Amino acid sequence: MPQRLHVNGKVFTGRGEDDFVSAFAVADGRVVWVGETADAPTDEHVERVDLEGRTVLPGFVDVHTHPSLVAGNLGAVACTPPHVGNIEEMVEALRRSPRAGRGEDVWIEGWGYDESKLAEGRTPTAADLDRVSTTQPVYVRRSDCHSGVCNTRALELAGITRDTPDPPGARFGRREDGEPDGVLMELAANDAVLAAKETRDHAHAVRELAGTAAHYDERGIVAVTDMMARREPYDHLDLYRGARESGMRQRVVLYYDWAALTAASDGTPPDLPASARTGDVRVGGLKLFMDGSISNRTAWTADPYPGSDDHGMRTLTDEAIRAAHAYARRNGLQLVFHAMGDRAIGHVIDLFADEEPWLEGVPSVRIDHATLMTDEHVRRIGAARMDFGVVTQIVFFFAEHDSYVRNLSPERYRRAYPLRSLYAGLDRLALSSDAPATTWADPDDVFTSVQAAVTRRAYNGADIVAEQALTVPQALLLYTGRARRLADLPGVGLIAPGYDASFVVLDRDVFTVPVEEIDRVRVAETHIRGEEVHRRG
Structure with a gap:
């Protein structure tokens, strides 16, 4: 009854x-x-x-987001428009951080800058952030959440000098004399600095995560993933289950960052217990980074970026992919590849097209972002033995239009985020936010993405390929009924019996x-x- x-x-x-x-x-x-x-x-x-x-x-179902980063940003300084439009305003905003002046061990943090949206048109450096403080470490995460910048004090705490080699798949920015300049290109470079950051206790981390519940409730998001889950210094599975006990009602699926998972276990992570893969908070997959971002010219592309011979960065070896594949198959986990460039997308398809799927109900392999996915990619996915899924983010094109114009040729620009083609050609497709990884103050407002998908207009009114527009119902399906099929999130996405x-x-x-x-x-x-x-x- x-x-x-x-x-x-x-x-x-x-x-x-x-x-x-x-x-x-x-x-x-x-x-x-x-x-x-x-x-x-x-x-x-x-x-x-x-x-x-x-x-x-x-x-709404957000199948590619980062609640743990959203939680951390609640205490950090927004370095995005309209709050910050140039480096001087960034410095002033960071100086006003409530963490400023609280002690030499307290990090002053910010998030969301994109050099294309700064009046100077360049990436801030340690010299800029040294104006915030020379005694407190200062770190600002870039909008793509892959890169960042820190001050000299943070470099000192991390032990990074002119003699420190670049991490695999990443780079430390350097001055002409070889000294590090505070610019941190890609995840491994950022991790090298953040490893020196003070560790908050488990109870604080749980409270911080639980605090995101109101954020998602207000936006109507009832199920989320965390695409950068880790096991150190605390296992995110324990943190999220603790947050659930503290009132977080969203269903949650965690994807362990494969690089961090292997680093925390000397290259051979133990298999997961069955209990980790069940319940309203569960581990659902592994996250791997095939390349970087369009806005930072680190996405791995077939053709060079305009005005250069640079094809971006391949950030993952086939050996690492094979190891992750074996672990995922053995543990019943989904493999999710961050792949923005057409060369990165094509390489994932090359590696898995003829492999046997190992999961039921969800794709065994996901290609996320898929910025420069072509009709040929779609055709190959349709013909593949593997069960592929694709998750993409029109909010990037909307919010970071300036950098896309600068970094893509006109032909590539016309191919970016081809939503109409993807909707027609792919059975497993979703929209998502990747919050907070873009230069927008509220990136996981679903209606911002829906409007961008329907109008194909950027934040400044510029055309972002109108012929690839969706209808309102189509865009909403990619956050509800179709999105539910991209992750192991039973019970959500439909208003239907059961x-x-x-x-x-x-x-x-x-x-x-x-x-x-x-x-x-x-x-x-x-x-x-x-x-x-x-x-x-």
């Missing part, structure tokens, strides 16, 4: 582009009936909720508002498993 009946709504079920109903019933945290208000079950003991014509969607009663009620009808106003739509209510977790005041 239903406990609550929602009627008189415009309910997008997530099953298909035109699948709408007006009513649904909930019992014990699950949807038990879906249909039209006129056909709704009647019982005087059932609570009846009149939606009054409002629009209801399945709760699924979690995890849904959102909107303050405006996203299907009828002018497309230029989609980003103004807000989540009025979020419900997770039948419980209201957010109501907009």
